[in-house]
Amino acid sequence: MDAVLALPGLPWLLLAALTCGVVYGFAGFGTALIFIPVAAAILGPEGAVAALAVMGLGSVVTMLPRAWAQADKRTTLLMVGAATVTMPAGIWMLAHVDPTPLRWAMCLLIAGTLVATVAGWTIRLGAGMGPRLGVGAVAGVLGGATGLLGPVVIVTALASGDRAVRMRANLASFLTILNAALLPMLWVQGVLDRTALVAGAVLIGPYVGGTMIGMALFRPGAERVYRGIAYAVVGAAVVAGLPLLD
Structure with a gap:
């Protein structure tokens, strides 16, 4: 605990946890997009992913019950x-790739997702299980390597034609369940740092509080407003996480 309290970037981690909780609560995505760039600059890529996995457990009791009731359960x-099958390969990359290039990759991946979603770019999925299994497999590799489980899923979800309530529920269910599965996989491969684990536990409080606020703010009819805010916050997080600013 002393090591976490002594972190020079702890106030930024607390602010990031609160902010991404609010965004996740009303948008159904955005936790990793906001948290990873900031946390990677303070804890390193491995520490950021581990802290995210612990912090994200708060969504199991706040976001998941309501989202799961509204989600397309079979597809999810x-x-x-x-x-889950492909995530271990990504975690291996996380443990063996130099951290600076990995941080650049994280920021570029987030920025690309942001540009794609704001510009309305979409990836049309065909019928059947194959395309969805493919999207899940790609998300697993990227999520294990960078903690960013959502980008490819977010882009394809925007092409689904679902109403905001269903799309938000599908994204939140997928990301919350998979984040919970990430933690034991990190442990198996030895990618769990004690400081990062304690930091994640400390951040659960502000993250859960932010999520409750975001859930209360969610209004299906105000989709443009809340997505616009989410995009702005994600963009700021990308800039804050750039290795150039160390």
Whole structure:
């Protein structure tokens, strides 16, 4: 605990946890997009992913119950299953790739996702299980390597034609379940730092509080407003996480 309290960037971690909780609560995505760039600059890529996995457990009791009731359960479980199979390969990359290039990759991936979603770019999925299993598999590799489980899923979800309530529920269910699965996989491969684990536990409080606020703010009819705010916050997080600013 003393090591966490002594972190020079702890106030930024607390602010990031609160902010991404609010965004996740009303948008159904955004936790890793906001948290990873900031946390990677303070804890390093491995520490950021570990802290995110611990902090994200708060969503299991706040976001998941309501989201799961509204989600397309079959599709969500198919994608979670595919991602779970491929995630260990991504975690291996996380443990063996130089941290600076990995941080650049994280920021570029987030920035690309932001540009794609704001510009309305979409990836059309065909019928059947195959395309969804493919999306889940890609998300698993990227999520294990960078903690960013959502980018490819977010882009494809925007092409689904679902209403905001269903799309938000699908994204939140997928990301929450997979984040919970990430923690034991990190442990198996030895990618769990004690300081990062304690930091993640400390951040659960502000993250859960932010999520409750975001859930209360969610209004299906105000989709443009809350997405606009989410995009602005994600963009600021990308800039804050650039290795150039160390």
